[in-house]
Amino acid sequence: MANQAQGRDGDSAPPDITTIIDDESPFPPIRRVAMFRPLHWLRLGWNDFRESGGSSFFYGVCFAVMGLLLNLVLHNAPEYVSALSCGFLLVGPLLALGLYDISRRIENLRSGMLGSVFSMRGRWSNIGVLALVLAVVLMVWARASLVIFALFYNKGMPTMHGFLQQLFSLAHLEFVLVYACIGFVFASIVFAISWVSIPLMLDRDTDAITAMIISCVSLFINVPASIVWALLIVASVVVGFLTWNIGFIVLMPIIGHATWHAYKDVVGTAADRSVIK
Numbered sequence: 231m232a233n234q235a236q237g238r239d240g241d242s243a244p245p246d247i248t249t250i251i252d253d254e255s256p257f258p259p260i261r262r263v264a265m266f267r268p269l270h271w272l273r274l275g276w277n278d279f280r281e282s283g284g285s286s287f288f289y290g291v292c293f294a295v296m297g298l299l300l301n302l303v304l305h306n307a308p309e310y311v312s313a314l315s316c317g318f319l320l321v322g323p324l325l326a327l328g329l330y331d332i333s334r335r336i337e338n339l340r341s342g343m344l345g346s347v348f349s350m351r352g353r354w355s356n357i358g359v360l361a362l363v364l365a366v367v368l369m370v371w372a373r374a375s376l377v378i379f380a381l382f383y384n385k386g387m388p389t390m391h392g393f394l395q396q397l398f399s400l401a402h403l404e405f406v407l408v409y410a411c412i413g414f415v416f417a418s419i420v421f422a423i424s425w426v427s428i429p430l431m432l433d434r435d436t437d438a439i440t441a442m443i444i445s446c447v448s449l450f451i452n453v454p455a456s457i458v459w460a461l462l463i464v465a466s467v468v469v470g471f472l473t474w475n476i477g478f479i480v481l482m483p484i485i486g487h488a489t490w491h492a493y494k495d496v497v498g499t500a501a502d503r504s505v506i507k
Contacts (some may be wrong), residue, residue, distance in 0.1 A: 249498050250451060257444055259354055259498030265454035267495065268462055268488070269375045275488030279480070285332050286483035293325070293482040297475035301328045313375035316413050319467060323424040324361055324484075329486025330429045330493075337494075359438035364420065371416045375409070382408050417468045422446050430495035448496045459492065 248262045279286045304310045352456070382405035426448050427441035436444070449456045466485050470477040 236270075247495060258446070259439070260448050260451050261496050261498055263452050263455045263495055265458055267455050268459040269494070271459070271488040271491045271495070272462065272484060273490040275486070276331075277482040278336055278487035278490075279483050280481075280486075281336055282332050286329060286487065287479065289326070289332075289486065290479035290481075290483045291328055293362070293470075293478040294422070294475045295477060297470070301475075306370040310372075310376075313372045315471065316375065316417075317371055319366050319417055319464070320368050320371060320420045322463075322467075322485075323420070323428050323489070324357075326365055326482065326486035326489065327357070327428060327432065329483055330432050330490045333487045333490035334429075334433060356435065357428065360427060360431070361441065363438075363442075364424070366422055368414060371413075372413050374412055374416070378405070378409050378412060421456075422449050425449065425459070425489070426455065426496055430489050430497055433493070442499060452496060474486065 231475055247264070247267070250260045297315075300314055301311060304314070383402060406418050423442040425445055427438075427445035430436050430441045430444060431438065463485055466477075466481040470481050
């Protein structure tokens, strides 16, 4: 294994990126990025959001409408709202597939929202496997969430009125801790297998298992940066919910575009191996 600072096109990489090359590995080289590199991804995501025009805005509106419909349909069942709202984080990487394709098109000087909608064309088998994995995780989480409510919410199921006040009162501290810990486990698993895997499958038509392995390896090589990135995603989702889902119109497209740039920074190419060490 060798370390090599190298850009994607053979030029020198930014000083906060180091390529990790293992000549015996069949997987692509992985780059180690600086802890606060995710802030740069957000800036690039914002640039893509502005450059894409209405395409990214369309996806943002879809995220916001999904959140609003969830609240309207399940208005009298806040335990389901909380389970599915947290589940939103679990399937978010897949829902942002069109945004990854928009960033790819901007990078390749192509455009068109219609093409991004059909970005899975020719990759159904690979991305479909990961979609199935995320769907199973979501269903297991939804069941686990209801069980936690039944076991630890000690005053019966909550009502929608004053739900957050009830949830975070000292009387429910045990429930909040258990709910947060179990949710953290599910979110960590999904984040590890998906933070760069879906853009990788879209860009290189990699099979799902290989992409998930590369995603996990990338996370272990970039633990500080991945923690910062995960916190930024969670913060964006929290802001979105606190603004009655309106914030999702801008925040989710930016996160989606930034995820594409995270993948491009973290997962190397064959050109990295050609560098004389």
